[in-house]
Amino acid sequence: MSEPTPVRPQTLAQIREHARRHPTDPERPLVICDVDEVVLHFLAPFEAHLGEQGFAFLSHEYKLTGNIADTAGQLLDGAAVRALIQGFFDDWAPRQEPVEGAAEALRSLSDKADIVFLTNLPGDWNREPRITNLAGHGMEYPLLTNSGPKGGAVAALAAGRRAPVIFIDDSATNIVSVRDSHAMSTLVHFIADRRFFTGAGEIDGVALKTHDWRDAGAYIRNRIGA
Ligand SMILES: [Mg+2]
Structure with missing residues (x-):
């Protein structure tokens, strides 16, 4: 608890x-x-949004922070993940x-x-x-x-x-x-x-x-x- x-x-x-x-x-x-x-x-279009910007999920474990990296395998920190999420919704909220x-x-x-x-x-x-x-x-x-x-x-x-x-x-x-x-x-x-x-x-x-x-x-x- x-x-x-x-x-x-x-x-x-x-x-x-x-x-x-x-x-x-x-x-x-x-x-x-x-x-x-x-x-x-959310996850499928967010994954596409990540890909367009050169990022990808590392696994299908259910988490965002600690699970997104660039093409060199460098993990994104919490602030960078939050910025990507904001950018996703600004683009996608009208059409999910x-x-x-x-x-x-x-x-x-x-x-x-x-x-x-x-x-x-x-x-x-x-x-x-x-x-x-x-x-x-x-x-x-x-x-x-x-x-x-x-x-x-x-x-x-x-x-x-x-x-x-x-x-x-x-x-x-x-x-x-x-x-x-x-x-x-x-x-x-x-x-x-x-x-x-x-x-x-x-x-x-x-x-x-x-x-x-x-x-x-x-x-x-x-x-x-x-
Ligand atoms: Mg939800």
């Missing part, structure tokens, strides 16, 4: 505004869903492709549950292009932005909810943070890219690890009694 993650003020302000616009029904399930590598492809089955699964769940996107998206200016892109792929749900581990944001979003809360993310850091900050959440570890799915370790407390929205949708429908 790690310490619960605090929620960042910028995210808490969005959560409060969201609650004002969408008053909570405590008996309605809540699905808190990540975006990158869960409902939009949807993960197969995501829109259909969320639409089917939305009859019985509230759906919220919680995304760690660098650059406030990329928020609206992302919302427009998601809507164009049939995923028009409230979107909140966060940075860092998501546990505090999930605990704040789920406050007062008596029905099941489902959290879906590809990042082990976020899964562990939510597990240790909001024990009531049901955790779905979702990684669309098969290579990185295979390379990702098992995490204690995860209810379902999958790369397939048919499995995720069926599991969540069962969990919420839909």
